[in-house]
Amino acid sequence: MTRSYGRVVFRFVAAVAVILEWFFSFDLVIAQDGSWKTLVPDAGISSMHTAITRYDTVVLLDRTNIGPSRLLLPNGRCRTQPLERISKTDCYAHSAMFDSNLNTVRPLYIFTDTWCSSGQFIWDGTLVQTGGDFEGTKKIRRLVPCQATGTCDWVESTTEELTVGRWYSSNQLLPDGKTMIVVGGRNAPTYEFVPKRSPGEGVFPLDLLGNPGYDNLYPYVKLIPDGNLFIFATKDSILLNPTTGAVLRKYPTLVGNSRNYPAAGSAVLLPLSHENGFQIAEVLVCGGATMTWSTTAPASKSCGRMEVTSPTPQWLMEDMPVGRTMGDMILLPTGDVLIINGAKAGAQGWGIARDPAFQPCLYAADDPANRFQLLAPTTVPRVYHSTANLLSDGRILLAGSNTHQFYTYNDTLFPTELSLEAFSPPYLNIIFDSKRPTIIGWPKVMTYGSDYLVTFTVPYTKQPRERSGRNQWQDLVEAKLSSAPFATHSYAMGQRQLKLKTVPLERQKSTSRDIAVTAPPNSNVAPPQYYMFFIVNGGIPGKARWVQIRT
Template sequence: MAGGRCSSHHALKIFRVLLVLEIMTAVGLVPDDVVSLTGRFRLVLAQGSWEVLVQNAGISSMHTAVTHFGNVVLLDRTNIGPSQIPLNGGRCRANPADRVSQQDCTAHSAVFTPGSNSIRPLFIFTDTWCSSGQFIGDGTLVQTGGDSDGFSKIRTFAPCGDDGECDWVESTDTQLQNGRWYATNQLLPDGRQIVVGGRNVFTLEYVPANGQGAINLPLLTQTDDGVQYDNLYPYLHLLPNNQLFIFANRDSILYDWQTDTVVRSLPTIPGEPRNYPAAGSSVMLPLTSESGWTNPEILVCGGAPYGAYLNPAGELPASQTCGRIAPLAGAAVDWAMETMPMRRNMGDMVLLPTRDVLIVNGAGSGAQGWGNAQNPVQTPVLYHPQAAAGTRFQSLTASDIPRVYHSTANLLPDARILVAGSNTHEFYTLTGDLPTELRIEAFSPPYLAAGGAADRPRFIDAPASLAYAATFTVTVATAAANPTAMELNLASAAFVTHSFGQGQRLLKLGVSATTNVERNQYAVTSTAPPNAVVAPSSYYMLFAVDSVGVPSTATWVKIG
């Protein structure tokens, strides 16, 4: 069943069994462990559902990030002519460097509010095409680079609630040391961001620099052929030993950012190139307190064969493999390869509150680039990291909307996945095959089909901030059986662009006690992450996940 949908005949049989179990449960004839198993069967049988939230957002979001106010920053490039949403207040953008519209009165960024589904235009001046970003400790989104007049820019967005007027601020006195187009950012334990790579840029630097210059990174030179690249938007993951896992093309290293030292070169992943424009994706699998926050694992899925970018017809088939590696495993470190249910590149990988991975969006052939994508893959897949090899994939309900180049997927605080963007054309093209996509939709994973909102855990009380290693208690309402099996999981808010969630991480906290305080309400005692290496100081979504794998709506917590 983990590999796909069961037949309707077998599904009917299983649902009948579940119905009998639920009746027996109601009269007290079924023990708690069977109740828990029943709930998990319901989750596996469910396939998830889609909902279009906005028919026309006005812009096609190339870059998407969820703020700690729960609203969502949508960001496209500016150098494309008018969007479909006007700037408010009669504002216009007068930019002689713009190659299409030197006088532009439309927005190229906006704030979207789930729930009300409202959109407020934002003002961005320089070109953010294929730029990068990350939230910092106070919740500000720091955004770097782009193309043309945005090549060396540093921009900030300090978010606000729906009644605020927060907007982009572009620095006039600080810029990147090397202009960067197709780079990647990662928040570090010291509060700075490291910014790595870019097209024809083989260095890394820090924002703020604090007097430190750009540093050459040989991995970027070694993995660049000067023609197709395949090493842009490198994958960065901050490991719990304070080293960086950096992956480009098919190769990866462990990098000590404090001493500028390549600690180790790791084995080459089998198969195709995995970075832009071949366009796989990557996550660091959830870290857990049970392991002492050690033994991280990296998952890389999808990609395209060399030459896919150079063949604009999009005929070369995408990769069908994932590689999984434990980079700190000593001499035994190597890639374990797995086969996805279907070929996919340009897929977005999202860490879910349940510690599973959702793979969504993408194409079955071609590569990133204008018109290079063909055969959209509209069926999302769940990857269950804790399951046995060969049983980890579960195909879910397909979307009606193809999402290929320049599409995004972000975890929302209500545990849905916000899916936006898709533009495989140089400019907005609203007709023909794979038109510029202006709709925003939400995917509800199977865990939201377990019985409705009334059956989900719910925070009654939770702290707004946590010091490192601090013991804390939350109060959670839940009607699920076996409440002592509840999890408390922290999810960061990623900056998602080009099939990679920059800064994405998920942490399973240790639960030391669960006490019934009144009917269906429990005091759950836990311990915050130990340090800024495990959880760089920022805002995180705290989820309570019940014993059958159903998450609460998150509460935002400032860590550190």
């Protein structure tokens, strides 16, 4: 059977399934493999760092010391930087704002070098960006997002800076919503806070990052529900109290290869849930390199999963269908994990990757019997310096890939990639549109522990049957909060998802549905910031609405 004929059959079977479900309330699941679309063939820059704002605009950010991009600064503006290595006067943009609704790109102005830097959104939606290389190594930059038609841009602080230079560090927002911890970096086995918690505060040593020979750059830093930090570097991990600096526990070593840069695995904090009082936190670490700096070394297949809040934590090991280095791990609205981008051999670094991993891999977090599924492939290699981010409509935005010191388009295995793509996971297939919810009433602001009325509609309005005395809405409808992380180098800083408590509220003779949703209990579980608020109906998410969590 040809692929095209198979898809015709698939659509016919799917249509029949929808009709059957309409009349008989069958709980049917139709599998398919997702789809790809090029959004912008040439965005002008190759995004090394990417973040989604609460306006559904996307901050694209590259390094500055890279020579000309293909996106000029507007109105003849140029950047005069005495410390620039390529050209002291540069009239090209190295950051941009992408409108994910209209697929347009607006140049942004960045002054100091952001090469391999870090960042995260804080409570009011401001993107705080730290470090980099050369003249940017101690810099702190901020961007207050705006609508796509606005003129917001980067502002670099002239009154504060990092205590030490940080290149390849990681950031995590703390429970106050205003303070970030900045961990590690090249030749920086320490951490510090932005902003400083007290005048003159400096840096704090972290032995986990001081072991010689470790691939400990871009460490994985996760805020867990007790307010402490899980920090992972290479194969080892600790639990750190960020207030006192005490190391509360050391976790078992993860077997196998190295995971952090340049081995380039990836990691996520699996969704936190009201079902266990938000008290159970699990970390998933997948991929990496068996030997760094070798183009022939196969990437690792292994994944380690550990309940870091357990009294007796142990790594549960599983293997992906294919090895992957430089893969990004994205929490989907369904609670599953998408592993996307990267290569099957080599590691991070200029010219080291080989054999691109064109197929995303779906990790079913709650289904060990069907844990991994390879999905539809792209044709665009996304290797070193590529990114992946969840959009509010459920698509995954793919950007970047530049495995060269400068923008290089010819006579190379992997040309500098300027396109922006979107991957639509299986739940976005049109066969599920009859279940897709549209949120029409929701709280713009949530405070901890409070209850809120949420109203949504679905095209398929038949009421679920009562079975065994239970209302099926309780089983079908989920409410999720997903943060907007800062993605770079196969790691999404600050990524977290929460499954909220929902209670169905019946309406008579209405096409809409009401549910009561309970906000997260405290700022350890959900630091104050903007989140994408998803309703997932029978496993099918609709477009998210942006919600701010406040104290």
